[in-house]
Amino acid sequence: MNNPLIIALDFSEKQQVVDFLKPFKDEKLFLKVGMELFYAEGPAIVQFIKEAGHEIFLDLKLHDIPNTVKGGMKSLARLGVDMVNVHAAGGREMMESALEGLDCGIKAGVKRPYCIAVTQLTSTSENQMQCEQLIPVSLQESVLHYAELTKQAGLDGVVCSAQEAGLIRSHFGKGFLTVSPGIRPGGNGIGDQKRVATPQFAREQGVSAIVVGRPITQAEHPLESYLSIKQEWEGVLL
Numbered sequence: 001m002n003n004p005l006i007i008a009l010d011f012s013e014k015q016q017v018v019d020f021l022k023p024f025k026d027e028k029l030f031l032k033v034g035m036e037l038f039y040a041e042g043p044a045i046v047q048f049i050k051e052a053g054h055e056i057f058l059d060l061k062l063h064d065i066p067n068t069v070k071g072g073m074k075s076l077a078r079l080g081v082d083m084v085n086v087h088a089a090g091g092r093e094m095m096e097s098a099l100e101g102l103d104c105g106i107k108a109g110v111k112r113p114y115c116i117a118v119t120q121l122t123s124t125s126e127n128q129m130q131c132e133q134l135i136p137v138s139l140q141e142s143v144l145h146y147a148e149l150t151k152q153a154g155l156d157g158v159v160c161s162a163q164e165a166g167l168i169r170s171h172f173g174k175g176f177l178t179v180s181p182g183i184r185p186g187g188n189g190i191g192d193q194k195r196v197a198t199p200q201f202a203r204e205q206g207v208s209a210i211v212v213g214r215p216i217t218q219a220e221h222p223l224e225s226y227l228s229i230k231q232e233w234e235g236v237l238l
C-alpha cells in the first residue's frame with residue numbers, strides 16, 4: 001500500500017458524493033464508504049465509486065459471532081473493494097473467520113481486500129476505556145494487545161490513532177498496516193475525536209494510511225483542503 005490519504009465519505013446519500021467529487025475529477029482517490037452511506041445506498045454506491053476509478057475502503061466494522069462475520073465478509077468480498085475492517089474486540093476466532101469469509105467470497109483471480117481491525121476507536125480516551133470498558137491497563141497497552149491478536153489472526157493491520165502507530169510499528173514492522181483516523185491539521189476542529197494528530201505527526205510515526213473526513217468534506221473548499229493535507233502528509237515543503 002502506497003501511504004494513501006483516505007477520504008471518509010460520511011454522507012447520507014449518493015447525490016452528496018456526486019457533488020463532492022466534482023472538483024476532484026483529475027484525482028485518483030482512495031475513498032472510505034462508511035455505514036451511513038452504505039446503509040442508505042447499498043452496494044450500488046460501491047459500484048458507482050469503482051466505475052469512477054477510485055479505490056475503496058468499505059468501513060462497516062464487523063463485530064459479531066464468528067459464523068456471522070464469516071458470512072458477512074463472504075458477501076462483502078463480492079463487491080470488489082480494496083479494504084474492509086472488523087473490531088478486534090470481537091476476538092481472534094472472529095477475525096480468523098472474517099478472513100475465511102473473504103477467501104470464500106472473493107472471485108477467482110481477484111486480490112483479497114486488505115482486512116484490518118479497529119483497536120480502540122479514536123473517539124475513546126484512556127479514561128473512558130478504563131471506566132466504561134473496565135480495561136485496567138493504559139490505552140497504549142490495550143491497543144498493542146488488540147494489535148497482537150490481530151496479527152495472530154493473520155489480518156493485514158489495524159486501525160489506531162497516530163499516537164499509537166509508532167509503538168505498533170516498532171513491535172510488528174512496517175509490513176503490518178497502521179491506518180489512522182482522527183487527523184486534524186493544525187489540531188483544529190476535534191469534534192468527537194479524542195486521540196488526534198496532524199498529518200505531519202502521522203507521517204513521522206510511520207503511519208501506513210491516514211483517514212480524513214470532516215477536515216476535507218466540511219471544508220469550504222474541499223479540493224484545496226485535500227491537497228494541503230496531502231502535501232503535509234507526504235512531507236512536501238509547502
Ligand SMILES: O=C(O)c1cc(=O)[nH]c(=O)n1[C@@H]1O[C@H](COP(=O)(O)O)[C@@H](O)[C@H]1O
Pocket residue numbers: 008010034059061085118120121122123159160181182183193211212213214215
Ligand atoms: O474505522 C474507521 O475508519 C475509524 C476508526 C476510528 O477509530 N476512528 C474513526 O474516526 N474512524 C472513521 O474515520 C473517519 C474520521 O472522520 P473525521 O473525524 O471526520 O475525520 C470517520 O468516518 C470514522 O468512522
